[in-house]
Amino acid sequence: MTYSFDFASVFRNLGPLWDGLLVTIQLTVAANAIGLTLGFALALLVMSRWAAIRLPVMLFIEFFRCTPAIIQIVWFFYCVPMLFNVFLGSVTMGILALGLNLAAFNAEAYRASIQAVPREQLDAGVALGLGPFQRILHIVLPSAVRNSVPVLLTNGIGTFQQSALVAIVAVQDLMYQGKTLATQTYRPIETFTVVALVYFAVSFPVSQVVGYLERRREALAS
Amino acid sequence: MPDSAPLVRIEGLHKSYGGVVKVLQGLDIEMKAGDRVVVIGPSGGGKSTLLRVLMGLEKIDSGSVSFAGKSYISADGGRTAIDAKVRRSIGMVFQHYTLFPHLSVLGNLVLAPMKVRGEKRAAAEERAMALLTRFGLAQKARSYPAQLSGGQKQRVAIARALMLDPKLMLFDEVTSALDPELVAEVEQVILQLAQQQMPMVIVTHDMWFARNIASRVIFCAGGVVVEDGPPEQVLGSPKGERTREFIERVFHIRH
Numbered sequence: 445m446t447y448s449f450d451f452a453s454v455f456r457n458l459g460p461l462w463d464g465l466l467v468t469i470q471l472t473v474a475a476n477a478i479g480l481t482l483g484f485a486l487a488l489l490v491m492s493r494w495a496a497i498r499l500p501v502m503l504f505i506e507f508f509r510c511t512p513a514i515i516q517i518v519w520f521f522y523c524v525p526m527l528f529n530v531f532l533g534s535v536t537m538g539i540l541a542l543g544l545n546l547a548a549f550n551a552e553a554y555r556a557s558i559q560a561v562p563r564e565q566l567d568a569g570v571a572l573g574l575g576p577f578q579r580i581l582h583i584v585l586p587s588a589v590r591n592s593v594p595v596l597l598t599n600g601i602g603t604f605q606q607s608a609l610v611a612i613v614a615v616q617d618l619m620y621q622g623k624t625l626a627t628q629t630y631r632p633i634e635t636f637t638v639v640a641l642v643y644f645a646v647s648f649p650v651s652q653v654v655g656y657l658e659r660r661r662e663a664l665a666s
Numbered sequence: 667m668p669d670s671a672p673l674v675r676i677e678g679l680h681k682s683y684g685g686v687v688k689v690l691q692g693l694d695i696e697m698k699a700g701d702r703v704v705v706i707g708p709s710g711g712g713k714s715t716l717l718r719v720l721m722g723l724e725k726i727d728s729g730s731v732s733f734a735g736k737s738y739i740s741a742d743g744g745r746t747a748i749d750a751k752v753r754r755s756i757g758m759v760f761q762h763y764t765l766f767p768h769l770s771v772l773g774n775l776v777l778a779p780m781k782v783r784g785e786k787r788a789a790a791e792e793r794a795m796a797l798l799t800r801f802g803l804a805q806k807a808r809s810y811p812a813q814l815s816g817g818q819k820q821r822v823a824i825a826r827a828l829m830l831d832p833k834l835m836l837f838d839e840v841t842s843a844l845d846p847e848l849v850a851e852v853e854q855v856i857l858q859l860a861q862q863q864m865p866m867v868i869v870t871h872d873m874w875f876a877r878n879i880a881s882r883v884i885f886c887a888g889g890v891v892v893e894d895g896p897p898e899q900v901l902g903s904p905k906g907e908r909t910r911e912f913i914e915r916v917f918h919i920r921h
Binding site for chain 1: 760765
């Protein structure tokens, strides 16, 4: 191989990459805030016994789960402003697109853990005189949230990586800054290597935490 | 409550699943305050369903159940009316999976007293510790269910039910899921309650236990009461052919 690596041009321009990382983290944190809360509400609605509530929510969830994220983002940036005459600024739009996508996936994680709470525990709740709302609050919720934590974290870090897709609609995140730098310096290999390492450096510790939590949960499963 | 009034009166109880699978087909049982009823019978005979109906966990097709003279479960044109206030006088322990895994032993015990009765945490914990001490579980108060043996879990479940001062206890095959060597410690606790005159209805496959704890044995099969009497009679010299066959099969090891 005759290619000679030159990382100096990348390291001279860490400023824009740092700014990009901050935007990426902002996107991730805000999208997770939406995903964790809206996802939970969606999970409750999708288990409703009324089809009029259940079916539209199911459709919403499946739409986001069954189409490519990149199409959702493009659609959000170009179609939503045209159809509804709203444009909220590119970062906000990115947050909404990623947040709704994450909410759909988290809803499934919540639903699975809620349904995994053994029926007998609810019977025990009735036998102890707890009302329907108290049974949800004190029996179902704590178990369901604990059981869903590893999947929620995995989904959340997935959104961190997926947020790179908003670069194609000119949100100035880490990926966008990387692309710009690559063109300016004519050093795409070095630039994208550094960008990849930055994504890795954030994701890897979180995936280790997920692994630890899963092992602990297995040890505590009764 | 006059002495003559039964503690529990079950009248014409019918229960089916979707009108097809008929589980209870006209059950009439009266239970006095001093009774310790053991219900035996083949699987699918309606024993556990009977207990679940008494606890208000199942809908019924027709009939009624009253407790201490007050009707609390009745079938009313396809709907089952349950008086939640009366139901609170009844405690139940199940076969398994019933401790809340996210709460410590102490947390499991004080949850209902605090949330249902509005008891203060300190007062509830004090009563809980007294119960746990009585059941030999004081050192486990801060443990989580996953750290307990099956026998310990069931003893905690019994203590948890007792926290609400029930006037009647229901035990639904509470030792069936346990390893054989853990059965005795749980049965011991129930025997201890029996000595304190706690009225109870027990569903069990353990005939040794049935003989030792029952003041009365009911043989249930096909959704009806086939035989009802003192343990010596029902277990020792049953009148009905079906009862005799069942008892012989259960005791076949000794023949």
